[in-house]
Amino acid sequence: MADRTIKLLDCTLRDGGFALEDADKNNIIHLEFSEQERKVIVSDLKDADVDIIEVGSIEASAKDKSGFAIYPDVEKVSKELIDGDGFDNYAVMYRGPDIPIEEIPPYRKGLAQIARLIVRYSELEKSIEYCKGLAEKGYRVCIQPMVTERYSDEELEYILQSANKMKAEAVYVVDSYGDLTPKDVTRLYDIYNNELDEEIKIGFHAHNNIEMALMNVYKFIEISEGRNIIIDSCCTGMGQGTGNLQTEVIANCLNKEFGKDYQMESIIGVCSIVDKYNKNRLWGYSTLRFIPAMNNTAYKYAIALEKKYDYGLEEIYTILSGIPDELRYRFCDENLQKLLENRKK
Incomplete structure (x- = not known):
């Protein structure tokens, strides 16, 4: 692969929504994104030329959780935040293989096309079969093995070979606990790169618990020459616990060092919306x-x-x-x- 691509996936709404839901569940504070804020965040990220925008997560629930960017199905979130605007790189995340696959509609224009699935270690085979079902319905599937470092080489090989068979969009290294080092990133990348077909992207989802997110992403970019990659980030790092790699930080780095042209003014606009939700230090290093x-x-x-x-x-x-x-x-x-x-x- 002569010319590889680096794509930036912003998951502010989804991961930030998880953070707000977590604060609510633990009686820390009740905060929600308004519908207008959700729409402005999506619009600003699109104006910023962010490559992929994750608009929320999908979960079967009797409650209305849209204030946390959690929706009962892909049709509802797509109607609210996408509404057929012609942008092909919207993503949603399924929180597990829980909604019966037959209840998920086949992909059609106007729906979020990228489907990401949180792979639970305890439900590995079920999760992979679910990913296969999503792919058969026409979605571009990203496989997200939570706490990737927990998996044995044999288990990773099973995931990666399954990704090849279903022609997945990407398989991720997910640093759920934010404890990976550049050495760990290199080891995992090498396993992925050796097993995956060349057209399948490798993604990296960094948490910042030990302040290594940016360093790990730089290592990921450095070692992935020749492979198309996806980097996840959130504006201001908004997310559970310490939070994630900051969109504004990595976008600025990619602009200056890798020839990207993300519109920083629009990204800062999103930061100004979400920053007010961190008055109680819901995320950030400690x-x-x-x-x-x-x-x-x-x-x-x-x-x-x-x-x-x-x-x-x-x-x-x-x-x-x-x-x-x-x-x-x-x-x-x-x-x-x-x-x-x-x-x-």
């Missing part, structure tokens, strides 16, 4: 969010230990540095109780 990342652990453990049990940083560090593997990857109240009981033994 030592509290760094500690679980350095221990390869779900960040919500640290949040719960501080909020529910009033533990300080040193105690949280001690608890999480000894977390067993069977608990570290999935936070829930039951696992938190098991962790605290283990500590008493």
Whole structure:
């Protein structure tokens, strides 16, 4: 592949919506995107010439979650935020292989064409079959194995060979805990690059828990010469926990060093909308969010230990540095109780 492309995918609405939903669930604060804000964010990102715009996520729910950019189906989000404007690179994310595949309409003009699926480790085969079903319906499928570092080489090989068979749009390295280093990025990229057909893109979704997101993305760009790639980002880094690579930062870098021409004024316009949602520090670096990342652990453990049990940083560090593997990857109240009981033994 002589000339590779670097595409920027902005997921402010989707990942930012997850952050707002998380704050609401944990009784931190209730905030929602207004419909007008959602429309302006999409419009500004389009004006900025961002390559791919993720307009929200899809989840079966009896509640109206559109204020979190969470919708019951691809038709509803497409009607609200796309409405047949002719732009072909809108994306939605399915939160898992949960909605019966027969209920998802075949792709047609006017719907978000790129379908991204969160692959759960516990449902790997089911998730891959779901991706295959989306591809058969005409969607450009991005496979997103959550906590990619958790997968064995054999499991990654299964994902990548399946992607080849279904002719996926992309397979991602997902740094869910924000704990990857450039060395990790190189190792995972090499596995992907060796197994994937050359026309399939490799994507990278960086979280910023140890302040390595930009460095990791630079390494990803450096080593991927000859492969088309996708880089995820959010305006101001808005996202769960510490948040993500910032759209304004990476867009500026790509403009200056890689010949891109993203319109920074429009991107800053989106930043001005979402910045007001961070008055309670819903995202951004903190030592509290760094500690679980350095221990390869779900960040919500640290949040719960501080909020529910009033533990300080040193105690949280001690608890999480000894977390067993069977608990570290999935936070829930039951696992938190098991962790605290283990500590008493």
